[in-house]
Amino acid sequence: RADGHQVPPPVVHYKLNELTSSDSAAAQGERILILTPMSRFYQEYWDNLAKLKYPHELISLGFILPKTKEGSAATTALQEAVAKTQAGPIDSRFASVTILRQDFDPPIISQDEQERHKKENQKLRRESMSxxxxxxxxxxxxxxxxxxxxxxADIVETPPTLIEDLTKHDKPVIVPNCFQRYFNEDTKQMDVRPYDFNSWRDSDTALDMAAKMGPDEILLEGYSDMATFRALMAYMASGLEDADPHQEVELDGVGGTALLVKADVHRDGAMFPAFPFYHLLETEGFAKMARRLGYTCWGLPDYFVYHYNE
Ligand code: GDP
Ligand code: MN
Structure with missing residues (x-):
């Protein structure tokens, strides 16, 4: 300005009480943040993001990659994909993209330890993921x-309507069923099998086990010497051709392969415990924290996303 005074930056007001997360998300112009921890880049994952029908101008993307050789290769591949999409047709461009590199060491995973140590590895790995x-x-x-x-990052098959399909349930936390395609040697045909066992409904057995544990001990799903008898969403899929993909079940634990959360749940403080929280870690601990904050968690046993098969 001619008088030499600087114009102070404008104060931006956000009315959080007017920020909605509703069953008609796109029509309400609701912004969604897609977050992906990524150790490897899969083109199929990116292609599915690019094909999402939800208005891309309402979608922001965030990534975190480990500071490993693998993480560096993934970062390069991701940056190339981002550059291509963000230079493409305006309608295809995402609102913003953030790429972070981890500031802590990746977990050290030793190969052949005894069962107990494997569990200990699982603990370190999930704390690091948290x-x-x-x-x-x-x-x-x-x-x-x-x-x-x-x-x-290794979810390689998702419907283009994923965001609309999940938001329309209008739930604080909702998780589809994560399966994997594989070649069935018995039938000599491609087949599907459950992949993610972290979405479950609790059992008295698991609660009893937890009650007898020390403060640093954790419950893990999928270990034969730690049978929890929880009801796993992986096994609630009807298997029927005409199954209703929108049938809901209430859950106590959730997996994170694909997981929709109302931002207010995170804003209230629900995060991924990197320490045993009610003897649970990461996404399962998150579900517990969300429930302690008064929210409910839901699953869609007959709505599928598919994990890469290595
Ligand atoms: P699993 O499928 O549950 O056995 O777990 P993954 O190894 O696939 O990890 C879950 C997600 O985190 C995937 O998107 C991985 O690419 C990513 N991931 C795995 N390890 C790391 C890591 O050390 N740091 C970061 N930032 N992401 C990771
Ligand atoms: Mn995975």
């Missing part, structure tokens, strides 16, 4: 974010 998810969440969640969609 820190990665929390770093990503706390640096990218904005005042205009209505929804957060957690989507793993």
């Amino acid at each position: 820190r990665a998810r929390n770093s990503l969440l706390f640096t990218t969640l904005g005042p205009a974010t209505s929804w957060v969609l957690w989507l793993d």
Whole structure:
């Protein structure tokens, strides 16, 4: 200005009480943040993001990658994919993209240990994943974010209507069933099998086991010497051709391969515990924390996303 005074930057007001997360998300112009911890880049994952029908101008993307050789290769591939899409047709461009590199060491995973040590590895790995998810969440969640969609980098098959399909349930936390395609040697045909066992309804057995545990001990799903008898969503799929993909079940634990969360649940403080929380870690601990905050968690046993098969 001629008088030499600087114009102070404008103060931006966000009315959080007017920020909605509703069953008509796109029509309401609700912004969604898709968050992905990524150790490897899969083109199929990116192609599915690019094909999402939800208005891309309402979608922001956030990634966190480990500081490993593998993580560096994935970062390069991801940056190329981002550059291509963001230079493409305006309608295809995402609102914003944030790429973070982890500031802590990756977990050390030893190969042949005894069962107990394997569990210990699982503990370190999931604590490390919790820190990665929390770093990503706390640096990218904005005042205009209505929804957060957690989507793993190795989820290679998702419907283009994924966001509309999940938001329309209008749930605080909702998770589809994560399966995997494989070649069935018995039938000599391609087949599907459950992949993610972290979405479950609790059992008295698991609660009793937890009650007898020390403060640092955790419950893990899928270990024969730790049978929890929880009801796993993986086994609730009807298997029927004409199954209703929108049938809901209430859950106590959730997996994070694909997981939709109302941003207010995170804003209230629900995150991924990197420490035993009610003897649960990461996404299962998150579900517990969300429930302790008064929210409910839901699953769609007959709505599928598919995990890469290595
Ligand atoms: P699993 O499928 O449950 O056995 O777990 P993954 O190994 O696939 O990890 C879950 C997600 O986190 C995937 O999207 C991985 O690409 C990503 N991931 C795995 N390890 C790391 C890590 O050390 N750091 C980060 N930032 N992401 C990771
Ligand atoms: Mn995976």
